[in-house]
Amino acid sequence: MSFPDLVPDLARALPELRGRLVANQPMAELTWFRVGGPAQVMFTPLDADDLAYALAHLPRDLPVTVVGVGSNLIVRDGGIPGMVIRLTAKGFGAIESLGEGRLRVGAAALDKRVATAAAEAGLAGFEFLSGIPGTLGGALRMNAGAHGGEMKDIVREAYAVGPDGARLVLSLADLGFSYRRSAVADGVIFTGALLAGTPGDAAEIAARMAEIARHREEAQPIRARTGGSTFKNPPGTSAWKLIDAAGCRGLRVGGAQVSELHCNFLLNTGDASAADIETLGETVRRRVLETSGVTLDWEIKRIGIPL
Structure with a gap:
């Protein structure tokens, strides 16, 4: 259409x-x-x-x-x-070291690139970003986290543009970070952030990033057509455990499939429609609710209109 x-x-x-x-x-x-x-x-x-x-x-x-x-x-x-x-890296992807453990980063900078820049500057605390697909803007929007770290640990302030075109500087308190979300209104567009880490040993930082890379390679279908972790982890447990217990590992709808490797990942096996993927996700949510009484919340953002 x-x-x-x-x-x-x-x-x-x-x-x-x-x-x-x-x-x-x-x-x-x-x-x-x-x-x-x-x-x-x-x-x-x-x-x-x-x-x-x-x-x-x-x-x-x-x-x-x-x-x-x-x-x-x-x-x-x-x-x-x-x-x-x-937002593209050309206009919003700069990473600037300001000294004193601080980086000024554009919203279109890839998370992995931010982690690498921090490592090159001898800063610890950014390693978790090396395992998160996406850009800084998305990480700010959802307080992205993995491997023991999350954005609230390294953000000092964020820069944005409001729906009326006003330029904004948002403090950590303004961002209102909680588990996989920020309190910033949807109409506000992040353009960058001031991040801060702590001085670290270069070898230790590199080893931690290598460990994260190995874990992703072994445990996640990173070379498939996927959107990353599909559902948020409910308090006290992991989404993948509930999905597995509900018998959904490998479940298919059309061209969409629950990953056999990590069942909190949905895959486009080649000819899936968006409707296939979303229907599969809702099927998983229903089965998990039926078997465990837990309602899984989507972590993946779904936008647009159906056909």
Whole structure:
């Protein structure tokens, strides 16, 4: 399917826009699951000023959705109406060492690249990021964590643009981090953050990152078409244990499958639709509720409309 082309009207309404507008951008090209319909219009801002200008002058009734590298995302088959904003490394991927254990990092910087930059600066505390697919912006949005660390441990302040185009500086308290979420309103778009670690031994940091890499290689289907961990861990247990106990390991719906290697991962085996993947996830949730009484909460973000 395709949406009406909004680009000509937006170009007229935003004459000073410097970023790129693309009508009906296929989202399956940009998500790790490789599924989903088009974005009605994709906007790639050149920098934070360009983003702020766009948000300040967009029609108020135009829906706005933000995506990163598509690692933790299901885009439904009908696509995403309105504008999809995608920050790229060119404008938002800088990593700058400020000394005193601090890094200033753009929202489009890959988490693994942030961990590597910290290691090169001799900073400990960032190693967990090497095992998280995605970018800093997504990590801020969901207080990403793994391997004993999470974003709240290293964030000192975050930078963002509000839905009205206002530039924001958010303190750690403003971010309101809790398990796999922040309290920041959905319409606020992260552009970067100030992070801080502690001086560490280079060999120990490298060993920890190598250990995380080995664990991911052995325990997770990292080379498959997947969106990462599908469900949040309920208090006191692991989602994968509940899924396994419910008999869902290897379960299929259409071209979607629960991973045999790690059953908190859903896979596109080659010809899955977004509906297949989401239906499989809901089937897993129902079976887990029936067998354990626990309701699993989605960790993967699901956006767009069904066909």
